[in-house]
Amino acid sequence: xxxxxxxxxxxxxxxxxxxxxxxxxxxxxxxxxxxxxxxxxxxxxxxxxxxxxxxxxxxxxxxxxxxxxxxxxxxxxxxxxxxxxxxxxxxxxxxxxxxxxxxxxxxxxxxxxxxxxxxxxxxxxxxxxxxxxxxxxxxxxxxxxxxxxxxxxxxxxxxxxxxxxxxxxxxxxxxxxxxxxxxxxxxxxxxxxxxxxxxxxxxxxxxxxxxxxxxxxxxxxxxxxxxxxxxxxxxxxxxxxxxxxxxxxxxxx
Numbered sequence: 158x159x160x161x162x163x164x165x166x167x168x169x170x171x172x173x174x175x176x177x178x179x180x181x182x183x184x185x186x187x188x189x190x191x192x193x194x195x196x197x198x199x200x201x202x203x204x205x206x207x208x209x210x211x212x213x214x215x216x217x218x219x220x221x222x223x224x225x226x227x228x229x230x231x232x233x234x235x236x237x238x239x240x241x242x243x244x245x246x247x248x249x250x251x252x253x254x255x256x257x258x259x260x261x262x263x264x265x266x267x268x269x270x271x272x273x274x275x276x277x278x279x280x281x282x283x284x285x286x287x288x289x290x291x292x293x294x295x296x297x298x299x300x301x302x303x304x305x306x307x308x309x310x311x312x313x314x315x316x317x318x319x320x321x322x323x324x325x326x327x328x329x330x331x332x333x334x335x336x337x338x339x340x341x342x343x344x345x346x347x348x349x350x351x352x353x354x355x356x357x358x359x360x361x362x363x364x365x366x367x368x369x370x371x372x373x374x375x376x377x378x379x380x381x382x383x384x385x386x387x388x389x390x391x392x393x394x395x396x397x398x399x400x401x402x403x404x405x406x407x408x409x410x
Contacts, residue, residue, distance in 0.1 A: 158186030159393040164237045166190045166229070168220055168293060169247035171198025173361035174312060176205075177385035178244050183211030185393065190233050191215045193247065220247050221284050226292040230300060240300045244388060245290035245311035248329070271324055279325045286329035287336075294340055294351075302347045309351040310388050311337050315407040318355050330355075334403055341401030350400040354387045357407030379406065 165182045169175035170191035176198075183189045183206040191202045191213055199215035206213040216232060218225040233240055290311050301307030316323045317330030333353060340351040358364060360378040368374055387404050 160242070161186035163187040163241035164190065164233060164239060165242035165244065166192060166233060166240060166293070166297065167244040167246060168192045168289065169249075170202050170215075171195050172202075173364075174356070174359060174381045174384045175244070175246040176202045177381040178246060178388050179213065180206055180209070180211075181382075181385045181389050182242065182244070182392070183213055184209060185389070186211075187242065188212040188214075188237060190229075192218055192220065192229055194219055220289045220292060223292050223296070226296045230296045234300060239304055240297055241304075241307060242392060243293060243297045243301075243307070243309045245293055245309065245333070247289045247293075248286040248312070269324065274324055282325035283329050283332075286326060287332045290333055291336060294336070298340075298344065298349070301349050302344070305348045307344075307347075307349045308392055309337075309340065309349070310391050311351075311353040312384070312388075313337075313353045313355045313403065315355055315357045315405070318403070318405060337403065338401045345400055350391075350395075350397075352391045352395070352400060353403045354384055354391070355403050355405045355407070356384045356387075359384055 160182060165187045167175050167179040167182065167189055170179045171193040175193070179189045179191050179202055189206060189212065191199050193199055194217060196215065196217045199217060203213045203215050216229055218229050220226055230240070294309060311333050313333040314330040316327040317334050321327045334355070337351050337353040344351060356379060358376060358378045359381055361381055364378065368376055384406060387406055391404065
């Protein structure tokens with residue numbers, strides 16, 4: 158097993174890409190720490206992993222809160238003594254993307270326009286999609302630096318790679334890419350790799366809700382497992398010198 162005796166934190170592990178990544182990582186022998194806010198979803202992920210013969214625990218945390226992120230890190234270090242892998246997946250398509258400032262939903266278009274965003278809406282999406290991975294990297298890296306080893310893989314999006322309609326969401330996902338490259342530059346001397354994946358439209362519960370709200374129920378989507386497999390490539394099969402890179406999982410034509 159390629160990840161035997163390693164520990165892996167997977168955020169947003171209760172469903173979708175995070176759940177698939179947690180299952181794949183556990184199948185390669187790692188002990189997986191499944192983290193999100195919803196305990197019932199985490200329990201189901203852990204049940205699946207254990208049913209497959211893997212090792213996993215759940216931690217319910219609000220990862221927008223620095224103290225709860227630090228609590229996550231402290232709990233993992235106390236139980237396992239090390240953190241080898243961080244999968245930054247938590248985030249998503251909140252309703253603010255297509256909710257106008259007056260509270261009405263314009264479901265006939267892809268997203269509200271940049272001049273229609275309220276400050277509160279903007280802050281909420283940045284917090285959910287960019288602050289979380291920053292806090293996790295910020296709190297996990299001191300452990301990895303002390304170990305002089307570690308792998309970080311963050312989930313960005315095609316919306317962070319190309320011009321799009323998605324406002325703060327696209328800005329946050331683009332920020333993940335820049336943060337990944339910055340982290341790679343600053344941590345390479347410690348034996349740490351930081352990479353990212355940029356999926357296209359992926360069939361997850363949140364994505365299906367969004368598709369329905371904008372009238373695109375029949376749009377073709379990729380699978381969460383395909384993203385998990387890309388994450389596994391970065392963890393298990395990518396060259397040791399591969400850091401600061403982004404795997405694009407979509408077509409631009």
